[in-house]
Amino acid sequence: xxxxxxxxxxxxxxxxxxxxxxxxxxxxxxxxxxxxxxxxxxxxxxxxxxxxxxxxxxxxxxxxxxxxxxxxxxxxxxxxxxxxxxxxxxxxxxxxxxxxxxxxxxxxxxxxxxxxxxxxxxxxxxxxxxxxxxxxxxxxxxxxxxxxxxxxxxxxxxxxxxxxxxxxxxxxxxxxxxxxxxxxxxxxxxxxxxxxxxxxxxxxxxxxxxxxxxxxxxxxxxxxxxxxxxxxxxxxxxxxxxxxxxxxxxxxxxxxxxxxxxxxxxxxxxxxxxxxxxxxxxxxxxxxxxxxxxxxxxxxxxxxxxxxxxxxxxxxxxxxxxxxxxxxxxxxxxxxxxxxxxx
Amino acid sequence: xxxxxxxxxxxxxxxxxxxxxxxxxxxxxxxxxxxxxxxxxxxxxxxxxxxxxxxxxxxxxxxxxxxxxxxxxxxxxxxxxxxxxxxxxxxxxxxxxxxxxxxxxxxxxxxxxxxxxxxxxxxxxxxxxxxxxxxxxxxxxxxxxxxxxxxxxxxxxxxxxxxxxxxxxxxxxxxxxxxxxxxxxxxxxxxxxxxxxxxxxxxxxxxxxxxxxxxxxxxxxxxxxxxxxxxxxxxxxxxxxxxxxxxxxxxxxxxxxxxxxxxxxxxxxxxxxxxxxxxxxxxxxxxxxxxxxxxxxxxxxxxxxxxxxxxxxxxxxxxxxxxxxxxxxxxxxxxxxxxxxxxxxxxxxxxxxxxxxxxxxxxxxxxxxxxxxxxxxxxxxxxxxxxxxxxxxxxxxxxxxxxxxxxxxxxxx
Numbered sequence: 001x002x003x004x005x006x007x008x009x010x011x012x013x014x015x016x017x018x019x020x021x022x023x024x025x026x027x028x029x030x031x032x033x034x035x036x037x038x039x040x041x042x043x044x045x046x047x048x049x050x051x052x053x054x055x056x057x058x059x060x061x062x063x064x065x066x067x068x069x070x071x072x073x074x075x076x077x078x079x080x081x082x083x084x085x086x087x088x089x090x091x092x093x094x095x096x097x098x099x100x101x102x103x104x105x106x107x108x109x110x111x112x113x114x115x116x117x118x119x120x121x122x123x124x125x126x127x128x129x130x131x132x133x134x135x136x137x138x139x140x141x142x143x144x145x146x147x148x149x150x151x152x153x154x155x156x157x158x159x160x161x162x163x164x165x166x167x168x169x170x171x172x173x174x175x176x177x178x179x180x181x182x183x184x185x186x187x188x189x190x191x192x193x194x195x196x197x198x199x200x201x202x203x204x205x206x207x208x209x210x211x212x213x214x215x216x217x218x219x220x221x222x223x224x225x226x227x228x229x230x231x232x233x234x235x236x237x238x239x240x241x242x243x244x245x246x247x248x249x250x251x252x253x254x255x256x257x258x259x260x261x262x263x264x265x266x267x268x269x270x271x272x273x274x275x276x277x278x279x280x281x282x283x284x285x286x287x288x289x290x291x292x293x294x295x296x297x298x299x300x301x302x303x304x305x306x307x308x309x310x311x312x313x314x315x316x317x318x319x320x321x322x323x324x325x326x327x328x329x330x331x332x333x334x335x336x337x338x339x340x341x342x343x
Numbered sequence: 344x345x346x347x348x349x350x351x352x353x354x355x356x357x358x359x360x361x362x363x364x365x366x367x368x369x370x371x372x373x374x375x376x377x378x379x380x381x382x383x384x385x386x387x388x389x390x391x392x393x394x395x396x397x398x399x400x401x402x403x404x405x406x407x408x409x410x411x412x413x414x415x416x417x418x419x420x421x422x423x424x425x426x427x428x429x430x431x432x433x434x435x436x437x438x439x440x441x442x443x444x445x446x447x448x449x450x451x452x453x454x455x456x457x458x459x460x461x462x463x464x465x466x467x468x469x470x471x472x473x474x475x476x477x478x479x480x481x482x483x484x485x486x487x488x489x490x491x492x493x494x495x496x497x498x499x500x501x502x503x504x505x506x507x508x509x510x511x512x513x514x515x516x517x518x519x520x521x522x523x524x525x526x527x528x529x530x531x532x533x534x535x536x537x538x539x540x541x542x543x544x545x546x547x548x549x550x551x552x553x554x555x556x557x558x559x560x561x562x563x564x565x566x567x568x569x570x571x572x573x574x575x576x577x578x579x580x581x582x583x584x585x586x587x588x589x590x591x592x593x594x595x596x597x598x599x600x601x602x603x604x605x606x607x608x609x610x611x612x613x614x615x616x617x618x619x620x621x622x623x624x625x626x627x628x629x630x631x632x633x634x635x636x637x638x639x640x641x642x643x644x645x646x647x648x649x650x651x652x653x654x655x656x657x658x659x660x661x662x663x664x665x666x667x668x669x670x671x672x673x674x675x676x677x678x679x680x681x682x683x684x685x686x687x688x689x690x691x692x693x694x695x696x697x698x699x700x701x702x703x704x705x706x707x708x709x710x711x712x713x714x715x716x717x718x719x720x721x722x723x724x725x726x727x728x729x730x731x732x733x734x735x736x737x738x739x740x741x742x743x744x745x746x747x748x749x750x751x752x753x754x755x756x
Contacts, residue, residue: 071533071571074534074535098530098564108508147737
């Protein structure tokens, strides 16, 4: 496939392009969800797909997340490659049983006779004044499920390559889209003017098919003093905080939470001797706990400081107090400085 | 009547009879002559609204087959249906007893419900995918699945194609159109609708047939299935096997004391049929009607199979603790095997002697198959399944973290 051409895309366009490319190359790829058909989705990720590929390829569903996922499981078992949109991750819970008990376990319980190669796309994270019901980051509820893969891109280039890999994957993949990054990278300073992806190196998206393997992290910035593990929106907050503090930190964008690129993580922490884990989700039993457990198991004798996690508070995502909840650039800077002062 | 009484305005339904009561079902009408007429399978859905409140029956208790639902089946087909039901029952008896001897962890009989699974399967095409619950083993037997291999699944042994990953009776036989059975009730209904939609998308004329007990119609998944089946005119059949009991809860707990689970379909704009589930000919006829409708693009039908669970829910419960011991005997719709036997005798194709001889023959046949199956291991001894296989088929390709855990597991030895 030719990759000679590329163009500036925001993350919405990159995600749409991934579906468009796969719908063009594989008649078994169907796209559906609430408002995704004629209207093109509340975030416009499926705009134009119905018109281009037909009503039977991209269509609206009832407001029924359990039904959407359950239908997708049956379609996937019968040879299709469904891409289901859940309008907000906050709405995914009625579909949780179909994801955890069915999609993720069908291959195992049938010992490979039936599989569920489906992709579930859903926007996550806050920063848009969405309050308790449009801001959640429930990734840890899904990384705990054997048989499921969980992916979260931080930029348009990765979003397209990861989504193509997810659609082609023979197992169910939960594809989390940090909605605060749809239109541009976010540096964790809420009251600054927003920045677009135009002109950003990772907003330059090749046309046609390309893939990013599920389970491979990206080293966004190399450094010697500290390893910062982040994913989604927090990748860009980390970068802004590192630049502001001047600490020579290595920033790893995990991209895929399960499977996890432990090799890259361990190599980095062994080099720097320090690790900080960032996520927007609540703290207790969050994915950061898993990362810290793996690091202490594999890097214990290399550590020079206690492991630190910077997360959202253990509260529902508040509306008016959104930026007090969010681990902002300022909070991350303070934690970096505290950690480096701990010598 | 009921020994427990509501002592406040809060109403909690109770079954009419509990242990110690004398069950009397004379109030349940057995409408031999009131079978609703057979409409054209492509009729408007509302033309079947009355069928959801009636009861389709073909076999009368004197052995006659009557009415316009009477299917055109040859005596060979009828004899095979009888044999399949008897095989299913003989297998159930054997496996239940072997569970009691500790050879397997668990078993579930389908006694009294054999006509539902066998009669339904007889009216489907081989390429129609079924999404059964744990009480439709008769589908596999009708479709000729290897019984010894089914037994191996229950024994979780070296002959189990699932390598011990699933509990007994949760079979998966893709090659016999039998979808992997989930232990989470109701979840497969909407999956079957999705499967059927995929058939339609691919312009195939095969259909899906999904099952639930009456108890799990209370799950949201049942609503999803009926709603999506209606919205997308999915080529499928949605079967509710109303066997009166969900473990220890009578059918009134699932939906109140209304008349019909089939009527649930009416509000969704689906065709609805309610059929005597102990009457193999009626089950066949209703299925044939619904399959034709689905195949021709008429959409889904909800069929309530009205039957009775003659045994406990599973090997883990004792039904005499929650219902009268003799209730199965006084249930007014008889036994499905006896009723088909009486019909075959009535039309001169069978006799009591032949029936007894076949019963003996099948018992021995099942015994031999079981002995063959148990040679490959059982749960109380060696299953002959490598424990390392537990790490396989979690994903298509084993990810690194599972490879590390498998290595750790090997180090434990």
